[in-house]
Amino acid sequence: MQDKFKNKTQVPVSVQLELDFRLRTPSFDGTRWRMAERQTKPKMKKIQRISKSQYLKGVQCQKALWLYRRRPDLIPPVSETQQALFDMGHEIGNLAQDYFEGGVEITAPYNQTERAIEDTRKAIHDGNSIVFEATAASPDGAFSRIDIFRKKGASDTWDMIEVKGSTGVKNYHIDDIALQRFAFQGAGYTIEKSILMHVNNQYVRYGEIDVGQLFSLEDCTEVVRSRIEEVRPNLVQFLELLNKNQEPDIPTGGHCFSPFTCDFIGYCWQHVPEISVYDIFSGARLEGLLGQGILNIEDVPSEFGMTERQAIAVRSIRENRVHADIPAIGDFLDSLKYPLYFLDYETINLGVPLFDGTRPYQLVPFQFSLHVQEQKGGDLVHREFLHTDRTDPRPELAGVLVETCGNKGSVVVYNQSFESRVNRDLADAFPAYTGALLKINDRMVDLLVPFRSRSLYHPAMGGSASLKSVLPAFVPDMTYDDLAIQDGDMASVKYLKCIKGLVPETEKQEIFENLRVYCAQDTLAEVRLLEVMYQFG
Ligand code: SF4
The missing domain is CATH 1.10.150 (DNA polymerase; domain 1)
Known part of the structure; x- marks a missing residue:
């Protein structure tokens, strides 16, 4: 189950996608970079430059920037899920380079700034008109690498193209590319366009990835020009702050999660x-x-x-x-029609689609769990499906689902928008199952609704209607804590490792078993929560 209601320690996918591609390179990943930074930057050395990602931290919260540079020991380790997102970003970055023919890449390690700057100048001097990872620093302390630096014909002007794994331009992208433009202009380059290159979510894969279709380029020059005025005063302020030993006194607040979930929640939020x-x-x-x-x-x-x-x-x-709105709970229970089919999907959603006929970030189901109960309080029958090879899981999954879901009775899900969206996509893709899948959608009942609307509310839910919050509140003997896979993101990461052949056979079989246990737990949780509702309804 993809948990839409994240708790405050989780990091949204959109945030991870915005992280700098340099952090994703296998040869010098984020963890090792941070370690290198710890080893090479003595605390008292004057800080004279900040990178684009550090600038963005400062725009969000100056304390986050200070902690990042002065207290790197507080940066949490990169999780397996985060690393998978970095890897996806790296894949998108590589494909973006394929979009431009004949480019040369600056390969100096991220912490060798001067070498990267010098290599960039040399690449340009040698007549290269497309430079990947071009690097520059302004005299007033802005340091930047741009994904693609493209010369405008025979002129001496350049376009800067920043690659993002998102599917559109976000407000904080403008700060990002404003800092880059500022750094390159300050270094003496003449810049014409600032372009954001993002994933085109309308692209449908057939055969090899078509990079011409996978990406969209948006000219952000005008809006960047207006934002660039903020860069110099911000830089002055950030550098002054970074060279003070005193940790900034900035209270926690909504900014801790916007636009990114801050790395230092664990430190700042202790109170x-x-x-x-x-x-x-x-x-x-x-x-x-x-x-x-x-x-x-x-x-x-x-x-x-x-x-x-x-x-x-x-x-x-x-x-x-506990708060219980008895009439509302009764109405919900009255809406159920037996037999009940408790359904849950696990999905992958990748920026670079894996299968023919799928779009970037489309939810592709690879597993379902189904608990069937013929009558109230009756025995449960468990059915499940897990696709275990590299081929497209959808046709077989759709067939098995239609067969096992019958044609009468309620299909109980937790967060209907997710399961019904998966079914609609399947219905579009596989006409043989269209009618049956849409009928399953018509039979859906969303168990999330009474908890989200607070018809039934437990103080331990902490304001969240997530299954991972509601279940331990009402059914404390049932927990995800002991499971090897504890959430949908981890399920997706582990599954991808299996089908991409990144784990040995024995580990693969173990992961498949863990996936079965996890998905079954989600539908059993739905069963148990319905039992709780009957106690009130
Ligand atoms: S947790 Fe909040 S207050 Fe602390 S550094 Fe991050 S954004 Fe700033």
Whole structure:
């Protein structure tokens, strides 16, 4: 199950995709770079330059920038899931280079700035008109590598092309490419266009990857020109800050997650209670409470304006009791039609599609678990499907699903938008199953709804309706903690390793077994939560 309701320690995919491609290179990955940085930058050495990724940290939070440079020991290790995202970014970066013919790459390691700058100048002097990983630094401390540096014909002007794994231009991309433009202009280059090259999510793969279709190029020159005015004052401020020994005193807040989930949550958030105002409120209400120094739910003033959903959560936490809207729960239970089919998918979604007929980031199911219950309180029958080779899992999965889901009774899922979207894509791709798959969608009942709407709310849910939050709150004897695979992202990463042949056969079989256990746990969790609802309904 892809858990849409992440807790505060998890890192969204979109964030990872924005990380600098240099951190993803297998020859010099993020972990080793950080280690090298620790070894080569004595604490007292004056900091005179900051890179693009550091600049972005500073724009988000100056304390994050300071900690990154001055306390690298606090940077958490790169997880297997994060590394998989770095690897995907690296793959996208390589394909982006294929888009441009005849380029030369600057290969100096990331921490050898002067060599990279010199190699870039030499590559240009030698007449190269496309330079990958071109590097420059401005005298006032901006340092940048650009994915593609492209000369404009016979002129002495250049276009800068930054590659992103996202499917569009985001606001923070503009800060990113503004810093790059500033660095190269400051180094003496004449820049014409600032272009963002991102993944085209309308591309459909057939055969070899068509890089001409996989990417879209968007000219961001005008908006970058307006943003570039902010770069110099920011740089001055950031460098001054970095050369102070005093850690900046910046309180936690919504900025800790926007636009990126900060690396230092574990350090800065130690004073934040396990369940706090962050879990219940957002936007102006959250800022209002934080402004009053209120973190504990118990301290929220009784007259504080809040929505009904927020009021339910606050009351439940304060009184430490379950809230149950009996009529609403009854209506939900009345909507169920037996036999019940408790369904859950595991999927992969890759920036570079793996199979013919799929788009970038399309959800491609490779596994499902199905618990079937003929009548209320009746025995459970478990069915499952796991595709175990490199071929497209969808046709076989669709056939088995249609066969095992029958044609009557409710199909119970947790977060219907996810499962129904997978079914719609399958229905589009495989006409033989279109009618049956759409009928399965018509039969779907979303078990998430009563928890998200807070018809049933447990104080231990901490404001989250995620299955991983709801289950331990209501069914404490059932946990994911002991499972080798504990979430959908990890399931996807492990599965990809298997089908790409990156693990030995014995480990592969072990992973497949762990996947079966994990997916079955998700549908069994749905069964148990429905039992909980019957206790109230
Ligand atoms: S956790 Fe928040 S306050 Fe701390 S460094 Fe990160 S963004 Fe800044």
